[in-house]
Amino acid sequence: MPTNAVALTRLLLAERPSLLRLAQRIVGNAPAAEDVAQSLWFRVQRIEDDPPILNKRAYLFRLAANLATDRWRAESRYGELIETTAELPEHAPASMVAADQSMVDRENLDRMMSAVAELTPRVREIFILRKIDELPMEEVARRMSMSRSMVTRYLQQALRHCMARFVDDE
Numbered sequence: 001m002p003t004n005a006v007a008l009t010r011l012l013l014a015e016r017p018s019l020l021r022l023a024q025r026i027v028g029n030a031p032a033a034e035d036v037a038q039s040l041w042f043r044v045q046r047i048e049d050d051p052p053i054l055n056k057r058a059y060l061f062r063l064a065a066n067l068a069t070d071r072w073r074a075e076s077r078y079g080e081l082i083e084t085t086a087e088l089p090e091h092a093p094a095s096m097v098a099a100d101q102s103m104v105d106r107e108n109l110d111r112m113m114s115a116v117a118e119l120t121p122r123v124r125e126i127f128i129l130r131k132i133d134e135l136p137m138e139e140v141a142r143r144m145s146m147s148r149s150m151v152t153r154y155l156q157q158a159l160r161h162c163m164a165r166f167v168d169d170e
Contacts, residue, residue: 002049007056009044015057019064026068032075036068043067115165119158126151127158 012019016037023033040063053059116124122144129140130151141148 004049004053005047011056011060023068027072036071039067040064115162123154123158126154
């Protein structure tokens with residue numbers, strides 16, 4: 001490994017907290033800053049000895065700032081792209097699914113619907129609110145006027161029943 005790379009790697013390890021703070025200020029969040037630090041490590045490993053780096057600390061911090069800025073710009077472009085993308089047409093063609101897979105999926109859906117229909121009204125409503133409407137547990141508990149732990153018990157009961165029906169049918 002070239003001398004510059006060894007010295008910069010050691011410096012990177014010593015200055016990692018400062019480099020992470022710098023990257024986080026630029027990119028705006030800790031996970032992205034960690035990604036920048038990882039990219040910085042990979043970049044440092046590829047640095048050659050020619051030309052020699054006189055101020056290794058300044059070089060390392062400039063490299064980190066540049067990588068963080070590049071990351072921030074890329075995320076900004078991606079965000080703009082997502083925001084400006086036109087909505088899909090109402091009747092967009094779906095990919096074709098094999099007939100046999102479609103039939104198996106339909107049978108599974110029918111079995112699931114009949115299993116859900118067998119649940120008591122309260123358990124069925126909790127199951128639908130949580131699994132179909134994807135409401136948080138706290139919201140389900142609030143709507144049903146019961147504790148979160150009671151919602152959890154009813155949900156477990158519903159799941160056990162549905163799983164038992166699938167096992168019994170097979």
